[in-house]
Amino acid sequence: MISYLVMRFGYYLSIFLGIIVFSFLLFHVIPSDPARTILGPNADQAQVEQLREKLGLNEPLYRRLGYYLVNVATLKFGHSYVDGRDVFIEIGRRFKVTLSLITVSMVIVFGYLAVTILTFRFSSLQRWSHAIDFLISSLPVFFSGIIGAIFVLYFYPVTSFSGNLNSVNDLIFLIPPALVLAFYPMSILSGILKEEMSFVLQSLYITAEKSWGFSDITILFKYALKNSLIPILSALSNILPMLLTGAFIVEIIFSVPGIGSILVKSILEQDFPMLECTVIVNGAFFVLVNLGFEYLYPLLDPRTVRGNKI
Amino acid sequence: MNRQRGILYLMIFMGMLWIGGVVCSKFAPHNPLEILLSERLTPPNKTYLCGTDELGRDIFSRILVGFSNTMNVSIMTLFSSFFIGVLIGPLAGFFYNTVIDRLFNWVAAMLFSLPFLLIITALMSLLEKNLFNAYAVMTAIIWVSPARIVRAGVIKAKSATFVVAERAMGKSESTILFRSLIPMSIRPAFIFSFKYFPEIIGMEAGLSFLGLGVQPPHPGLGKMIFDSLNYLYSGWWYAFFPAFFLFVIVFLSNMVYRWVSGRAAYTRQEV
Numbered sequence: 049m050i051s052y053l054v055m056r057f058g059y060y061l062s063i064f065l066g067i068i069v070f071s072f073l074l075f076h077v078i079p080s081d082p083a084r085t086i087l088g089p090n091a092d093q094a095q096v097e098q099l100r101e102k103l104g105l106n107e108p109l110y111r112r113l114g115y116y117l118v119n120v121a122t123l124k125f126g127h128s129y130v131d132g133r134d135v136f137i138e139i140g141r142r143f144k145v146t147l148s149l150i151t152v153s154m155v156i157v158f159g160y161l162a163v164t165i166l167t168f169r170f171s172s173l174q175r176w177s178h179a180i181d182f183l184i185s186s187l188p189v190f191f192s193g194i195i196g197a198i199f200v201l202y203f204y205p206v207t208s209f210s211g212n213l214n215s216v217n218d219l220i221f222l223i224p225p226a227l228v229l230a231f232y233p234m235s236i237l238s239g240i241l242k243e244e245m246s247f248v249l250q251s252l253y254i255t256a257e258k259s260w261g262f263s264d265i266t267i268l269f270k271y272a273l274k275n276s277l278i279p280i281l282s283a284l285s286n287i288l289p290m291l292l293t294g295a296f297i298v299e300i301i302f303s304v305p306g307i308g309s310i311l312v313k314s315i316l317e318q319d320f321p322m323l324e325c326t327v328i329v330n331g332a333f334f335v336l337v338n339l340g341f342e343y344l345y346p347l348l349d350p351r352t353v354r355g356n357k358i
Numbered sequence: 359m360n361r362q363r364g365i366l367y368l369m370i371f372m373g374m375l376w377i378g379g380v381v382c383s384k385f386a387p388h389n390p391l392e393i394l395l396s397e398r399l400t401p402p403n404k405t406y407l408c409g410t411d412e413l414g415r416d417i418f419s420r421i422l423v424g425f426s427n428t429m430n431v432s433i434m435t436l437f438s439s440f441f442i443g444v445l446i447g448p449l450a451g452f453f454y455n456t457v458i459d460r461l462f463n464w465v466a467a468m469l470f471s472l473p474f475l476l477i478i479t480a481l482m483s484l485l486e487k488n489l490f491n492a493y494a495v496m497t498a499i500i501w502v503s504p505a506r507i508v509r510a511g512v513i514k515a516k517s518a519t520f521v522v523a524e525r526a527m528g529k530s531e532s533t534i535l536f537r538s539l540i541p542m543s544i545r546p547a548f549i550f551s552f553k554y555f556p557e558i559i560g561m562e563a564g565l566s567f568l569g570l571g572v573q574p575p576h577p578g579l580g581k582m583i584f585d586s587l588n589y590l591y592s593g594w595w596y597a598f599f600p601a602f603f604l605f606v607i608v609f610l611s612n613m614v615y616r617w618v619s620g621r622a623a624y625t626r627q628e629v
Contacts, residue, residue, distance in 0.1 A: 062464070063464070063467055063468050063471055066464070066468040067468060067471065067472065070468070071480075074480055074481065074484065075480075075484075078484055182612070182616070185612065186556070186605070186608050186609040186612040186613075187605060187608075188556070188559075188560050188563070188601075188604045188605055188608050189560070190560075190563060190567070190580070190583050190600075190601045190604050190605075191601040191602060191604055191605035193601075194583065194586075194590075194597045194598060194601040195598075195601075197587075197590055197597075198590055198594050198597070198598070201590055201591050202591075286470070289470060289471065289472060289473045289474070290473065290474075292473040292476070293473040293474060293475040293476070293564070296473070296475065296476075296564075297564060297567060300567075300584070300587070301587060303587075311476075311479065311568070312568055312569070315479060315483050315568055315569065315570065316569065318483065320483075323479075323480055323483060326476065327472065327476060327477075327480055330472055330473060330476055331471055331472055334471045334472065335471060338471070
């Protein structure tokens with residue numbers, strides 16, 4: 049058990065290191081001269097040389113990588129090229145908004161999954177559920193987002209977002225973008241859930257429970273659900289990066305001040321420290337969540353540890 | 359459905375999308391780049407089927423040309439990434455559980471651990487922004503998906519009885535790999551990769567949305583949606599029609615995939 053946890057931890061740590069090296073290569077090695085980028089084409093050569101020295105660009109590559117790792121470990125991502133703000137603080141603030149958006153949409157997704165489970169009780173609803181799943185799996189986030197945004201503009205009571213998530217209004221504001229964001233995971237997870245559940249429900253132990261007189265709801269939500277949970281969770285961990293991608297676009301459409309809007313701004317302004325920090329924070333988030341899931345599997349299903357697959 | 363025919367239908371579908379894009383962009387009713395400030399933000403009518411944008415350009419013509427661009431990039435990306443996947447995936451599968459396979463899995467896990475759009479955006483921000491670079495960067499990232507599928511196919515086929523028989527007959531390992539295993543896993547992998555087609559379309563639109571694909575004044579579906587966000591209240595049609603067009607393409611592709619593969623998006627795996 050312990051060795052399983054340690055091995056998984058090491059694996060994800062190596063992936064996170066890979067992400068850091070990737071961003072190092074991307075933003076510090078490939079651009080021919082970051083100092084020139086910062087100072088612009090009009091700066092004279094002496095200034096560029098001075099900044100190169102200050103940034104440590106004349107050092108050998110492995111040294112620079114070492115400094116870089118230390119900087120990341122101490123959360124020093126530098127300052128924005130454009131307005132000099134501390135990049136990490138800014139990204140952290142933005143990321144909080146994105147995370148709350150994702151949390152609200154996860155609540156919606158789980159609500160939808162609960163309804164999906166209920167369709168097993170009322171089998172006439174199954175066909176509808178399949179049709180709805182197919183329809184929303186084909187909704188690109190652009191289309192549903194635009195429809196949602198037009199709807200919000202004309203009919204929704206709350207159209208402004210204060211950005212600090214203290215008031216109820218902010219939460220109410222987040223519901224339509226969260227719903228739009230939830231569509232894709234809703235359809236995928238509900239498809240998996242239905243497939244798994246209909247398999248599990250044919251097991252002998254379900255028949256036994258039925259004959260003991262357990263109610264349908266107890267069997268569905270307590271006994272059948274537990275055995276169909278692992279595929280759902282692993283699909284969820286795969287969907288998560290996609291959810292973040294969707295979140296970027298949804299945020300821009302609904303003008304939520306999260307990671308997405310800063311991403312567009314930093315692309316337009318060539319603000320590399322911002323982009324770099326976004327990449328690393330996103331990677332860290334994903335690695336942490338996946339690690340959490342890995343530690344959750346053995347709790348839900350002890351068989352995962354015993355198998356030789358990890 | 360028989361796989362051979364399934365692949366044929368997929369090819370026909372993509373060919374239709376591609377030719378449709380080319381033909382439509384040639385027969386656009388107006389010049390998509392022509393600015394007519396007197397006609398700015400006109401609602402849909404008989405002359406302007408989908409209305410006009412903030413510079414008075416015909417949205418319908420712009421959608422047609424943007425659609426053609428999107429199709430060129432997406433179809434090219436699908437094929438090239440599939441080609442790279444077919445080259446790399448079988449190697450990982452054949453050397454299953456060795457260093458090569460582990461390395462492949464590690465790279466795949468790393469690429470999958472960041473949002474694709476973020477990696478592509480980060481790469482694109484360093485390159486010159488044009489359609490070809492968008493295509494190259496997307497291909498450089500997306501090949502992981504088909505490679506994974508082909509790898510799984512090869513691993514599955516590796517333990518089949520006929521492979522054991524071929525080995526017993528003294529065929530060399532490379533013959534088995536290139537003559538039996540790869541040809542065997544290509545077809546299902548192709549059908550399965552088509553599942554990513556809507557995603558590639560969405561990603562292309564996302565790149566163009568972030569201003570990294572087609573450069574103005576040339577129209578791209580994502581760029582049009584981005585530009586229209588400021589006019590959502592005063593001109594809903596500006597945002598609606600490009601987005602609706604994207605929806606139609608994605609919906610059709612999903613329908614075709616479903617029909618060809620004959621299964622839902624997910625089928626239960628026996629563990």
